Amino acid sequence: MSKLMRYIVFFYLVFMGAQWLLRNKSYTISPKEFKSIASKAHGAGSSSAAVTKLTNELRRVYGVAIDAEATWNPLFLGNLDLKILLLHASITEYSGVIAAPYAESGRVGLHWTNSTCTVLSGSVSRSTDSSGFANKETFAPGANFRHGQFESYVYSFTADTYLACYGRGVVPTSGVWTILSGLANGEPLAAGNLFKDYFRGVFQNTFAAVSQVFRHYKQKATGRSDL
Ligand SMILES: *[C@@H]1O[C@H](CO)[C@@H](O)[C@H](O)[C@H]1NC(C)=O
Numbered sequence: 001m002s003k004l005m006r007y008i009v010f011f012y013l014v015f016m017g018a019q020w021l022l023r024n025k026s027y028t029i030s031p032k033e034f035k036s037i038a039s040k041a042h043g044a045g046s047s048s049a050a051v052t053k054l055t056n057e058l059r060r061v062y063g064v065a066i067d068a069e070a071t072w073n074p075l076f077l078g079n080l081d082l083k084i085l086l087l088h089a090s091i092t093e094y095s096g097v098i099a100a101p102y103a104e105s106g107r108v109g110l111h112w113t114n115s116t117c118t119v120l121s122g123s124v125s126r127s128t129d130s131s132g133f134a135n136k137e138t139f140a141p142g143a144n145f146r147h148g149q150f151e152s153y154v155y156s157f158t159a160d161t162y163l164a165c166y167g168r169g170v171v172p173t174s175g176v177w178t179i180l181s182g183l184a185n186g187e188p189l190a191a192g193n194l195f196k197d198y199f200r201g202v203f204q205n206t207f208a209a210v211s212q213v214f215r216h217y218k219q220k221a222t223g224r225s226d227l
Contacts, residue, residue, distance in 0.1 A: 001163065006121070013113070017171060022092060022168065022169065022170070025092065025111060027092070027093055028062060028065050028088065028090070028093060028205070029062060029088060029093060029095055031045070031116055031166055031168075032060070033061065034058075034095065034116070034164075034166040035116060035118060035144055035166075037054060037057045037058060037110065037164075038054060038063070038118035038120070038144075038164035039118055039142055040053070040057070040187065041053040041054035041057065041118075041120060041145070041164065042118060042119065042120045042121070042141050042142045042164075043142070046121075047099075047139055047162045048165075049120075050120040050162065050164065051085065051097050051120070051125075052088075054087075054097065054120070054164050055068065055070075055085075055087060058088075058095070059153050062088070064204075064208060065088055065097075065205060065208070066087050066088055067086065067088065067089075067201060067204075069087055070085050070087055070096075070197070071085070071146060071197075072099075072189070073085075073190075073193045073194040073195065073197055074083050074182070074187065074190040075085065075098060075178060075183055075194060076109075076177075076178050076181035076182040076185055076187065076190075077106070077108045077109055077137060077162060077177060077178060078106045078107045078108065078109055078177070078181055078185075079106045079107075079181075080100070080104055080105075080106040080108065080155070080181075081100075081101070081102070081104065081185075082098055082099065083098070083099045083100075083101065083102055084096050084097070084099075085097040085099075086100050086194070086197055086199065086201060088205070089171070089197070089198045089199075089200075089201025089202050089205065090171070090201070090202055090205045090206070091170070091171060091172060091202060091206075092168060092169065092170065092171060093166075093167070093168055093171065094113070094165075094166070094167050094171050094198075095166045095167075096164075096165060097120070097163065097164055097165075098117070098162075098163045098165055099160075099161065099162045099163070100122065100157035100158075100159070100160070100161040101159065101160065102156055102159050103111055103156075103157065103158050103159045104155065104156070104157055105155060105156035105157070106151065106155065107152065107153070107154055107155070108147070108156065109174075109177040109181075110148060110150055110156055110174045110177075111147070111150075111167075111169065111173070111174045111177075112149050112150070112153060112169045112170040113149055113167040113168060113169030113170070113174060114146065114147075114148050114149050114167060114168055114169055114170060114174075115146065115147045115165050115166065115167035116144060116145075116146050116147075116166055116167070117144065117145055117146075117147065117163040117164065117165040117166075118142070118143070118144045118163065118164045118165075119139050119140060119141050119142065119143050119161070119162075119163055120141065120163060120164055121141055121147075121159075121160060121161065121162045121186055122140070122141070122157060122158045122159065122160050122161025122162060122164040123136040123138060123140050123158045123161060124138070124139045124140070124145070124155060124156070124157055124158075124161060124163065124221060125137065125156045125164070126145075126153040126154065126155045126156070127153060127154050128151070128152070129152040129154075129163060129176040130152075137224075147167075149169055151214070155192055171198075172198075175195060175198065178191055178194060178195075179191050179192075179195065
């Protein structure tokens with residue numbers, strides 16, 4: 001086998017292994033529940049009321065897995081200047097509110113995540129690469145759309161569009177685009193802020209998961225719980 005062939009086989013096996021793990025691992029957030037919470041939040045009145053309602057309800061259901069003190073960060077995707085309020089972050093899941101302050105359009109890039117987004121306010125329209133211009137979809141407040149892994153779309157947002165999104169996959173791979181786009185926009189520090197918040201979330205959620213497993217076995221070994 002040539003060297004190139006060996007690399008291709010190796011990456012294919014790593015990719016298939018990762019896909020298998022992603023299909024079989026357990027997840028913190030249920031997409032069905034997320035969609036139901038997001039669609040209830042969209043009717044809250046203003047977009048800031050919707051964001052508060054979404055955060056509170058997710059916090060009530062998922063506890064400390066939801067960052068109640070999350071702050072907005074710039075989210076650079078290609079030429080799109082978006083903002084994100086990251087509510088949950090781990091290696092394989094993310095959840096947050098993504099907002100477009102101005103009317104803008106562009107590609108969001110290729111992502112190794114399946115995302116589901118509910119429009120809280122404003123509107124989103126998109127066109128996929130795999131069909132002609134006839135296939136343009138538009139989503140109004142309350143509507144939900146899926147952006148599957150490795151799918152390409154050109155998106156267009158009206159001013160003050162807020163989306164509640166949840167996704168599963170290999171989330172850090174999307175970090176590559178946001179960092180590169182941040183650099184291309186001459187904003188390395190702003191792009192770095194999101195990175196910092198993302199890894200803080202990953203650390204906290206991993207720590208919470210590990211201590212839960214630890215408590216479980218401790219309780220089994222000693223026959224009593226800490227409660
Ligand atoms: C993403 O969606 C595809 C196609 O529906 C599926 O095969 C894959 O397992 C999904 N990945 C995750 C992490 O849920």
